[in-house]
Amino acid sequence: xxxxxxxxxxxxxxxxPSETLPLSASPDDVALDLEVARAGxxxxxxxxxxxxxxxxxxxxxxxxxxxxxxxxVDGVPVPLDLPVDRPMSLVIVPTFxxx
Numbered sequence: 001x002x003x004x005x006x007x008x009x010x011x012x013x014x015x016x017p018s019e020t021l022p023l024s025a026s027p028d029d030v031a032l033d034l035e036v037a038r039a040g041x042x043x044x045x046x047x048x049x050x051x052x053x054x055x056x057x058x059x060x061x062x063x064x065x066x067x068x069x070x071x072x073v074d075g076v077p078v079p080l081d082l083p084v085d086r087p088m089s090l091v092i093v094p095t096f097x098x099x
Contacts, residue, residue: 028050030049030087037094047062051084052085054083055081055084071092074089
């Protein structure tokens with residue numbers, strides 16, 4: 001009996017999948033330290049994102065909506081669409097709150 005090419009019942013032993021790095025250790029990941037400064041207190045967190053991810057997406061993962069925030073890198077404001085290309089420390093300053 002001849003099985004078609006994609007059959008899993010052809011009797012050959014299955015090869016093991018190649019070892020892959022977990023996402024947290026991917027060479028394309030970049031570590032970000034985030035500090036959200038609110039009303040005299042700061043909340044710190046760390047996150048890993050893929051190289052090229054806009055800062056907006058990193059902020060969304062820890063601080064909610066990035067709109068209405070000022071983001072500082074080394075004390076200098078940066079745009080939310082800036083792609084992450086290296087490890088960075090971001091200070092996020094919400095500019096409005098409430099509803």
